[in-house]
Amino acid sequence: MENAAEKLITDMTYFISELLPVNIEQVKNKLSAIMVKYHVTQIEDEEAHPDLYEKIKLYLSAKKLEGLSSATLKGYELELNIFANKIRKKAVDVTSADVRIYLADLEHLKMSTIGQKLSILKSFFGWLVGEEVIKRDPTMKLKTPKTEKRLPKALTIEELEMLREACNTVRQRAFIEILYATGCRLSEVYALNKDSINFQTMSTNVIGKGNKEREVYFSWKALYHLKKYLKTRTDDCGALIVTERKPYRRLSKRGIQYEINQIAKSAGLEKRVSPHTLRHTFATLLLNNGAELVAIQELLGHSSSDTTLRYARITEERKREQHKKYLVQ
Incomplete structure (x- = not known):
């Protein structure tokens, strides 16, 4: 043969x-x-061409050097490999029609999800063109689908207090206070260790999106409940928040989300409450209390103030107050 x-x-x-x-x-x-000077591999008709996978590896390596987080890189890798499995072509042979057909087959997904997939493809092919690997970007003429922009629903002060009172354990209360006082993302709180908390300055450093480090701050209430929780710990695990049962280990992100969900149910809140809801609440209440937008942007770790404005929703009462205070009669 x-x-x-x-x-x-x-x-x-x-x-x-x-x-x-x-x-x-x-x-x-x-x-x-x-x-004899070359190694030749035959591509079967049913196989995807290896060229596209090779270009994906190059792209991900470049993005890793740019500082993208491992979670983001894994997401990009998954999406691009799904695309490569479907298209089965060399990168240079991919056309706009190929991308359109691929996205059209995803009609069962939300427009926001399809938009994210297209965004990843645009980044990938845009990088290939920028690096002069290919001459033409098949995604250049494709527009990201419009999605409904919904403002995140923050908790009111009353709802926040209901959440606090519904906590059944010192660990649950520590969850609530840390997430609210710092305005951190779930992934940032999940990664915290006991020795990373500076109790004197009431602060800690977290690694956010784009591998960017920033300082966040605790309230007196948050530190009080955190210390109370830590005093109940008898384990030698370095994680700030651990499982309640042996073997003690860092509580997973899903575990934290589950706890927050259980607290919200106990509080009888009708709206969906997640760790990100507390981040929205942090931004909204700071803004309504007179904090500068630039300061909130830094505290949240946003590179753009436009993103911060989506998190911080001013209340009707605050709008009415600002109108009366600043309108020139």
Whole structure:
């Protein structure tokens, strides 16, 4: 049975013989001498072309050097490999029609999800063009689908107090106070260790999106309940928040989300409450209490103030108060 190189030599020889009157054996021998310098792999019709996967690896390596988080890189890798499995072409051969058909097959998904997938493809092909790996970006003319912009629902002061009073354990109360006082993302709180808390300055450093480090601050109430929780701990695990049962280990992100959900149920709150809801609440109440937008942006770790404005929703009472205070009569 012929290997890939032999089959390629045979195919090329007969192709040449159809164009020119040649000695087939001489041509095969000459091509064989050339081909020994190369490793040839045959691509089966049902296989995806390896070129696209190779370009994906290059792209992810470059993005890793740019400081993208491991979670973001894994998400990009998953999405791009799904695309490669579907398209089965070399990167240079991918067309706008290929991308449109791929996205059209995802009609069962939300427009926001399809928009995210297209955004990743735009980043990938845009990078390939920028690095002069390919000359044409097949996603350039494709527009990101419009999605309904919904303002995040923050808790009112009354709802926040209901959440606090519904806590059944010191650990649950520590959850609530830390998430609210720092305005941290779930992933940032999850990664905290006991020795990373500076009780004197009432602060800690967290690693946010884009691998950016920033300082966040605790309230007196948050530190009080955190100390109260830590005093109940008898384990030697370094994580700030651990499981309640042995073997003690860092509580997972899903575990934290579950606890917050249980507290919200106990409080009888009708709206959905997640760790991110407390982040919204942090931003909204700071803004309504007179904090500068730039300061809130820094505290949340946003690179753009536009993102901060989506988190911070001013209340009707605050709008009315600002109108009366600043309107020139």
